[in-house]
Amino acid sequence: MKxxxxxxxxxxxxxxxxxxxxxxxxxxxYDFRTxxxxxxxxxxAVEVQLGNTRVxxxxxCEVIRPYTDKPTEGFLTFxxxxxxxxxxxxxxxxxxxxxxLVSRLIEKAMKRSRALDTEGLCIVAGEKVxxxxxxxxxxxxxxxxVDAACIAAITALLHFRRPDVTVVGEDVTIHxxxxxxxxxxxxxxxxxCVTFAFFDNGERMIVDPTFLExxxxxxxxxxxxxxxxxxxxxxxxxGIPMDLDQILQCTRVAIVKVTEITAQIQAALDTDAxxxxxxxx
Amino acid sequence: xxxxxxTRTSAHxxxxxxxxxxxxxxxxxxxxxxxxxxxVLCSVVGPAEVKIRQEKLDKATIEVIARxxxxxxxxxxxxxxxxxxxxxEPLILSSLHPRTLVQIVVQTMKDDGxxxxxxxxxxxxxxxxxxxxxxxxxxxxxxxxxxxTNEILLDPTTEELARSKSTHVFVFDNKTxxxxxxxxxxxxxxxxxxxxxxGAILYSDSTGIFTENEYFECAHAGFxxxxxxxxxxxxxxxxxxxxxxxxxxx
Numbered sequence: 001m002k003x004x005x006x007x008x009x010x011x012x013x014x015x016x017x018x019x020x021x022x023x024x025x026x027x028x029x030y031d032f033r034t035x036x037x038x039x040x041x042x043x044x045a046v047e048v049q050l051g052n053t054r055v056x057x058x059x060x061c062e063v064i065r066p067y068t069d070k071p072t073e074g075f076l077t078f079x080x081x082x083x084x085x086x087x088x089x090x091x092x093x094x095x096x097x098x099x100x101l102v103s104r105l106i107e108k109a110m111k112r113s114r115a116l117d118t119e120g121l122c123i124v125a126g127e128k129v130x131x132x133x134x135x136x137x138x139x140x141x142x143x144x145x146v147d148a149a150c151i152a153a154i155t156a157l158l159h160f161r162r163p164d165v166t167v168v169g170e171d172v173t174i175h176x177x178x179x180x181x182x183x184x185x186x187x188x189x190x191x192x193c194v195t196f197a198f199f200d201n202g203e204r205m206i207v208d209p210t211f212l213e214x215x216x217x218x219x220x221x222x223x224x225x226x227x228x229x230x231x232x233x234x235x236x237x238x239g240i241p242m243d244l245d246q247i248l249q250c251t252r253v254a255i256v257k258v259t260e261i262t263a264q265i266q267a268a269l270d271t272d273a274x275x276x277x278x279x280x281x
Numbered sequence: 282x283x284x285x286x287x288t289r290t291s292a293h294x295x296x297x298x299x300x301x302x303x304x305x306x307x308x309x310x311x312x313x314x315x316x317x318x319x320x321v322l323c324s325v326v327g328p329a330e331v332k333i334r335q336e337k338l339d340k341a342t343i344e345v346i347a348r349x350x351x352x353x354x355x356x357x358x359x360x361x362x363x364x365x366x367x368x369x370e371p372l373i374l375s376s377l378h379p380r381t382l383v384q385i386v387v388q389t390m391k392d393d394g395x396x397x398x399x400x401x402x403x404x405x406x407x408x409x410x411x412x413x414x415x416x417x418x419x420x421x422x423x424x425x426x427x428x429x430t431n432e433i434l435l436d437p438t439t440e441e442l443a444r445s446k447s448t449h450v451f452v453f454d455n456k457t458x459x460x461x462x463x464x465x466x467x468x469x470x471x472x473x474x475x476x477x478x479x480g481a482i483l484y485s486d487s488t489g490i491f492t493e494n495e496y497f498e499c500a501h502a503g504f505x506x507x508x509x510x511x512x513x514x515x516x517x518x519x520x521x522x523x524x525x526x527x528x529x530x531x
Contacts, residue, residue, distance in 0.1 A: 001330050001382075040391055041318060047390075052306045056390065060351045083348055085324045085386040087307050092346055135351050137388060139322060140305040 003089040006215050014216050018204050025051075025210060030253050032147075032208045035261065037155060037268040043182065044160030048152040051210065052142035057152035058135045059160040063174070066122070066129040074121020075131035078106050080149065086141035098145075105146050105235055106136070109191045109224040110153055113232035117186040123165055123172055130162060132185065143211040146222055150193035155265050158187055159272070189226040191233070192261050194254040196221045202240050205250070207257060221247075223254045227262050284434065285441045288317070295422070295436040295506055298513045300402075302410040302521050308386075310411020314403035316436055318393030323403040325411040327383030335382065340375035342382050347400070350389040361387070361397055365404055368452055368484040374414040383413060394439045395423040397450050397486070402510060409518055417456040419483055420510035422503045424449050426495055433499055435506050447489025449496070451503040453481045455511045 006014075017024055027033070033051030040046070044059030066073055080103040082090040090096065110116070121130040134156060136149050161182030164175045197209035197217040209217060219239020224232040231251065236242070284292065296317025305311040308324035315321075328341055335342045345366040347358040365387065373383065385407070387400045401421035408415060425437045425445035434441055442448065481504065487496065 001326075042391070045391070054305065056388075058350055079353065081353070083386060083388065084326075084346060084384060085305070085308065085322070085348075085388055088326045088329060088384060133351065137348065137350075139324075139388065140307055142306060 001088040003087065003215075006212055010212065011216050014212060015199065018199050018206070023206065024212070027208075029204070029206045030257075032257060032261070033210075035151065035264060037151075037265065039159060039268070039272045044156050046152055046156040046159055047139075048148050048155065050144060050148040050151070050208070052140060053144060053148045054138075054140035055145070055148040055152040056137040056139055057149075057156035058137070059156045060133050060135070061130050061160075061162045062133075063123065063128050063172075064131045066126065068126070071126035072119055072122040072129070074118045074129040076111055076116050076118055076121075077131065077133050078103065078110065078153065079133065079135045080106055080138075082138050082145075086138035086145075090138075090141075101235075101237060102145055102149065105193065105222055105224075105233070106149055106153060108233045108235070109150055109193055110134075110157075113189070113191045113224065113226075115154065115188055115191050115232075116157060117188060120186045124167060124170075128172060132157075132160075132162075141211060143209050143214045144195050147193045147195050147208060150191070150224070151261060151265065154187075154190055154192070155269070157185055158190070158265070158269055160185055189228060189230070190262050190265065191224045191226050192258045193222050193224045193233075194257045196223070196250055196253075198240055198242070202242055202246065205246070205253075207253065221250065223250060225251070225254050225258045227259055229255055285444070286438045292432050293435050293502055293506065295509060296438075298510070300406055300513070300517045302406055302517065308407075308411075310407045310409070310413070312403050312406035312410050313390070314399055314406055315391075316395055316399050316402075318391055318438065319395055319399045320389075320391040321396065321399040321403040322388045322390050323400065323407040324386045324388075325383065325404075325407045325413065327411065327413065328378040328381035329384065331380060331382035336380050339379050341373070341378040341380075343370050343373060343375065343385070344382060345369070345385045345387065345404075347387045348389065350392055361400060364397065364484065364486065365400060368401070368419070369404065369408075372416050372419065372454070372483070373408070374416055377414050392439070394437050394442050395450075397421070398423040398436075398452075401452055401484075402514070406514060406517065409514075410521075417454040418511065418514055419452050419454050420507040420514060421450065421452040421484075422506040422510060424451075424499045424503050424506075426489070426491060426499070433495075433502050435502060445489065447487060447491040447495070449491075449499045449503065450484070450486040451482060451500060451507065452484035453504055453507040453511075454483050 036049040038047045046057050048055045082099045084090045134153050164180040166173045197206050198219040221236040223234050299315035302312045310325040313322045345362045347361040398421040405419050424435045425448040428446040
């Protein structure tokens with residue numbers, strides 16, 4: 001099923017509103033939609049809602065043999081297949097450009113920024129390492145899949161606990177969750193994506209575009225930063241050209257957003273940890 | 282008799298149900314259904330444009346896509362797709378919408394056993410939410426026979442399933458179940474009750490080794506439990522409609 005283009009009326013209304021300094025959902029230009037994080041009963045399962053966009057991330061792990069040229073490196077893989085549940089325009093088994101872009105961005109933001117310590121996943125060098133898998137399920141598409149997926153992925157990784165292992169000589173024992181407290185992954189920093197959309201020949205810049213805004217936009221850019229004000233990734237695939245000043249302006253906006261989102265993720269993780277402690281007693 | 286699942290006291294007890302409809306804004310209908318720690322989200326789009334390759338001239342094409350929680354879709358997911366599709370095809374009044382597509386996506390959200398049953402129940406709720414015309418409503422329950430005690434356990438968890446000798450998934454439709462319960466009042470005879478039950482099964486899938494008697498016992502236990510599921514679906518739809526009605530009044 002092909003995605004229907006927005007009607008001329010919808011398009012004109014949105015553009016006129018932007019010119020008058022308003023967005024159709026009542027947000028300010030640099031506002032994110034309400035972010036909601038919900039943890040599942042298991043470790044490493046998180047459902048993220050960014051306005052109407054919904055993403056579920058599930059982390060799982062298994063023990064495998066490492067590559068011979070990197071005997072101490074664990075694996076971190078992402079599965080970001082766009083399911084037709086999010087939008088009927090996504091087909092099973094056929095990758096769209098959008099899907100390639102989303103998965104590339106997630107990989108760049110998470111893997112290449114070395115957010116997760118893959119060396120720490122080694123059990124026996126050259127023999128056994130942990131392979132961490134993050135399955136990202138897109139449930140509802142109302143724009144800005146990348147930011148929602150990125151928040152879901154990093155929150156799930158922070159929430160995840162892998163089984164404890166003991167190594168005696170060559171023997172490796174993997175303890176079940178009942179036998180020993182599972183251990184968290186060592187996450188170096190929390191990369192957060194912030195997506196901008198541009199309108200009006202680049203005059204207007206908004207954060208966290210909805211689906212309709214994405215359809216009407218003239219260009220976009222995704223920035224990945226962490227709270228230490230480090231830029232982890234920057235992606236601008238096509239669209240209108242931009243000034244250097246504007247990119248710098250984007251980083252200034254993004255850093256504020258990243259600080260807010262990181263604080264919210266930490267708060268949600270703390271609340272969940274407390275809840276788990278109470279239920280264990 | 283105690284169960285491995287400590288939250289339940291009897292063998293025929295089901296885990297608490299939970300459902301919510303109309304969760305997703307892009308789909309025409311959606312619903313989540315939980316059996317305790319198992320949860321499935323289902324979305325329905327349709328009647329919509331169909332690809333020429335899939336087009337049927339006299340009725341709507343029903344497409345089911347099942348997606349696992351972890352990893353890429355495999356054989357088990359394809360089997361689940363097939364089961365759901367073949368059970369739903371006669372249930373949906375597809376001749377009302379010829380040359381269209383009804384696309385159903387079934388996503389596992391939490392897995393603690395009985396995913397197929399949970400998926401069936403989520404699907405029917407999503408179809409109701411999407412307003413797809415149906416002939417009747419289904420309700421699904423899974424049961425297993427314990428390898429040690431030979432006892433029939435309803436709605437088993439993953440932990441309990443590891444000890445199963447055989448597992449049975451049943452889907453019952455609500456039309457015949459009402460007829461079945463009416464029969465029960467008229468005839469106290471057990472045999473007659475079982476006769477009416479046979480017609481009510483829409484889908485039955487059994488794995489493992491079991492005797493004919495055991496199968497019928499399972500079917501009977503499942504049939505009784507399915508009444509609770511039917512009742513729950515009924516209440517869920519009723520509550521949703523009441524809420525929608527209030528919203529239109531306000």
